[in-house]
Amino acid sequence: MISLDQLAIGQKAIIESIETDVLPLKLIEMGCLPGNEVSLLYLAPFRDPLYLKVDEAHLAIRKEVARCIMVKPFGDD
DSSP states (O other): OEEGGGOOTTOEEEEEEEOTTTSOHHHHHTTOOTTOEEEEEEEOGGGOSEEEEETTEEEEEOHHHHTTEEEEETTOO
């Protein structure tokens, strides 16, 4: 498992765990939940913020928030 901020552009992963005490409620409501698919679409300069697709929602989140979301990239067994 890696944190969400370590994904490469275009890479897909499954959310494994989240730190609910740190993650804003709005992100949880928009689908940042364990078991959902996430992919990194774009990075702003200095890799912050990250532009993601979580299921069918498009989100931009700060790098510090992305570190609180642990994912398992596709193809990792």
